Amino acid sequence: MFNIRKRRMAAAAAAITASAALVLTGCAGGGGSEEAAATYDPDEEVTLNLAFWGNDVRAALYEEAIAAFNEEYPNITVNSSFLGFPEFWEKRQTEAAGGGLPDVMQFDYSYLRQYSENGLLLDLEPYLGNIIDTEPLSENILSIGVVDGETTGIPTSTNAWGLFTNPKLLEQVGVEEFEGGDWEDYTAWVKEVSDAGAGSLWGGTDFTGRIQNFEIQQRAKGDDLFTEDGEPNFTEEDLAAFWEQGEDARAVTIPQQRLEEIYPVSGFDAGLTTSELTWDNFGAGYLANLGAEYTELGLVAPPVTEEGAQDLYLKPSMLHSIASTTEHPEAAATLVNFLVNSPEAGAIFGTNRGLPASETMLEGAELDPIGQQIRDYEESIAERLGDAPPVPIVGYGTLEEKFRQLGQELGFGTLTVDEAVEQFFNEMDVVLNQ
Structure with missing residues (x-):
């Protein structure tokens, strides 16, 4: 579909394997131990739960994105669910109290500090630059998801x-x-x-x-x-x-x-x-x-x-975060990378989640007139940002x-x-x- 797919697929397994040695101790949940990093198998059959807010239109886009993801990572099964915005956060609060947050979540900026400070979100720092490609994301974009020195969210898109x-x-x-x-x-x-x-x-x-x-x-x-x-x-x-x-x-x-x-x-x-x-x-x-x-x-x-x-x-329209309790942090990081960086995701979502924050995802997006207008606007205010x-x-x-x-x-x-x-x-x- 895209000329960078084969290159990225070849690099992905190596990056995941290499990242195992970089995972730090002290992270919450299943992703923080050296033992988990040392035993991680990038080909292991795993299942992830993905939750997002939206409607039937967005749900169909996520299903299409998951299908594209599985072309590259057939060993990672992704079960998705969605709710309206208020109901989404009501359910997350219930899950947080019981220790059962989904592996990967679409996340809202206004809740990021609350969940981060309560130790509910995985610090993504060990995966940045290897599993999660940071080249397409500016430092300003990456810094948006930092709480108390830990990166707990990666913006999918921006607005101003x-x-x-x-x-x-x-x-x-x-x-x-x-x-x-x-x-x-x-x-x-x-x-x-x-x-x-x-x-x-x-x-x-x-x-x-x-x-x-x-x-x-x-x-x-x-x-x-x-x-x-x-x-x-x-x-x-x-x-x-x-x-x-x-x-x-x-x-x-x-x-x-x-x-x-x-x-x-x-x-x-x-x-x-x-x-x-x-x-x-x-x-x-x-x-x-x-x-x-x-x-x-x-x-x-x-x-x-x-x-x-x-x-x-620039404010994130939304972010993707990983629960600190996930049993499959590397696989979850692989899914996050696809959803925030891949041109395939850009082609599928367009501007449904806002103007793509990642240059590679933006390359894949076919912007409608209003999407192009927003991109031009954000470029025009660069000196005021x-x-x-x-x-x-x-x-x-x-x-x-x-x-x-x-x-x-x-x-x-x-x-x-x-x-x-x-x-x-x-x-x-x-x-x-x-």
Whole structure:
């Protein structure tokens, strides 16, 4: 199928065998002992369990990928299972309590620290550069999966924060695309669109309702939201100043009540706003929700807080991790390598899991127009890309949701900025000290 397949197959067995000598002591579960490394047989018949979240479409893609994997590794049987996102993590929590996590798991960034710090994920360091090929993965990509000095996840794909626009709606109201600038420039552009929309179309949604917009403003000043030790890296004054920006934004963006009426879709999904600040892999979903008459979207960099700042970063759409209790760490690492690096996997998944993080997987992917647009966008913001922040603290998802809820209340006018700041810091204190 691909001209590198035979070369990779020939190298794979040698790499697996050589890696046995590199496996370190101290890893949790079956993969950490020298005895296991010394007795590993790359041709042994083994069975692995693979779990992922998604739908029937993604399940069919994984089945196709497993079939391709078995052409190269017929001795490794892979049993796969999938659930919706919330149910997936409910089951993992139950399994974690009983010590029965699947060998290989699709993993979400927000859970990586929690499972890593509890010793539930295998340190992949012994397999990097031998079983798991690191050449196609940049150092920035590899560092994303490091928790407390251990690599416990390998990103399958990346995304970055961006600004989507709707050219079709902008043409209808006679307003040009956002040409860049700072947050005041963006708010002024939103006002221009909203004025032209005359109560039926707005330029955007209050950007202060998303914690990611606060994050990139803080990063522009050189501060991640949290330190490596999980301590807050911002003050009440920082957060108050951010939310106070929303006073001007809320006066010109789509009203909060209108957003409640169309929930769970967003104003951008519903064709009521001409811009949305979000992760760049949302593009395909937006086009699907907007309908067949919409064939393209604009995608540009977010407003600038400080010129020259590296406020943006690549975030993993998802990662692959291995349970520390796996009895077949080398075989599991072989499967992970295939799923994150092989051009076969790239050809099968395309951008279903996001823009491929690995150059070899990207080579195999046939990008659709929106996938190519995302690739071009991420290349265009290269100078604004800095190192990824520390892996999210345990409970980050709770704080993100609290931030969103407080943004809603600010939109309704039921809270003052000072009250919102107090509530958020109270919630953060609970999360950090639970």
